Amino acid sequence: KQEVTQIPAALSVPEGENLVLNCSFTDSAIYNLQWFRQDPGKGLTSLLLIQSSQREQTSGRLNASLDKSSGRSTLYIAASQPGDSATYLCAARFSGNNRLAFGKGNQVVVIP
Amino acid sequence: EAGVTQFPSHSVIEKGQTVTLRCDPISGHDNLYWYRRVMGKEIKFLLHFVKESKQDESGMPNNRFLAERTGGTYSTLKVQPAELEDSGVYFCASSPWGRPGEQYFGPGTRLTVT
Numbered sequence: 001k002q003e004v005t006q007i008p009a010a011l012s013v014p015e016g017e018n019l020v021l022n023c024s025f026t027d028s029a030i031y032n033l034q035w036f037r038q039d040p041g042k043g044l045t046s047l048l049l050i051q052s053s054q055r056e057q058t059s060g061r062l063n064a065s066l067d068k069s070s071g072r073s074t075l076y077i078a079a080s081q082p083g084d085s086a087t088y089l090c091a092a093r094f095s096g097n098n099r100l101a102f103g104k105g106n107q108v109v110v111i112p
Numbered sequence: 113e114a115g116v117t118q119f120p121s122h123s124v125i126e127k128g129q130t131v132t133l134r135c136d137p138i139s140g141h142d143n144l145y146w147y148r149r150v151m152g153k154e155i156k157f158l159l160h161f162v163k164e165s166k167q168d169e170s171g172m173p174n175n176r177f178l179a180e181r182t183g184g185t186y187s188t189l190k191v192q193p194a195e196l197e198d199s200g201v202y203f204c205a206s207s208p209w210g211r212p213g214e215q216y217f218g219p220g221t222r223l224t225v226t
Binding site: 098105 | 115116143145147153154155156157160167168171203205212213214215216217218219220
């Protein structure tokens with residue numbers, strides 16, 4: 001069964017600290033992995049998309065890594081800001097289909 | 113370029129009633145997907161259209177759900193009759209031809225069945 005897990009469900013960090021969010025998946029036959037951000041009442045905003053042939057992607061203060069062999073992806077947010085408070089979702093597209101399999105998300109609060 | 117839009121943003125209906133959700137994908141996107149998030153659970157795939165054809169409908173929960181995409185443009189998702197467990201947020205996403213993994217999501221429709 002192709003599943004994606006995100007733990008913990010919620011976390012708080014002081015402003016300025018680096019955020020580390022983890023995502024694990026059960027099937028190493030992954031086509032790509034995507035990190036999304038969701039603000040309350042809003043849709044999903046794609047942050048980073050990592051293809052299976054890549055090990056990491058970077059955009060500004062965000063960096064996401066992908067380790068297929070261990071079934072893990074990590075999202076790093078450097079020098080967190082209150083505006084980074086949101087729910088972060090990890091979604092994998094596994095080989096053989098076009099659907100995204102989502103984790104439940106990490107609800108992040110950055111404390112000023 | 114306009115993003116994926118969904119209508120309505122919220123819908124409250126009684127058990128047994130019918131509701132129709134609409135999704136307008138990004139113009140030119142051949143792939144259209146429906147997902148759903150029920151309380152406390154992860155977002156789950158419902159179905160995938162390529163143009164007007166259903167490519168994968170393995171995630172549809174039961175025959176009370178009917179999705180259409182006439183003409184390969186906008187899509188509707190009808191729930192008839194609605195049950196309490198259908199409450200949740202219904203997301204639509206679209207992606208360009210040949211790039212199914214690059215999905216752009218709409219804001220979702222929050223459905224409450226009372």
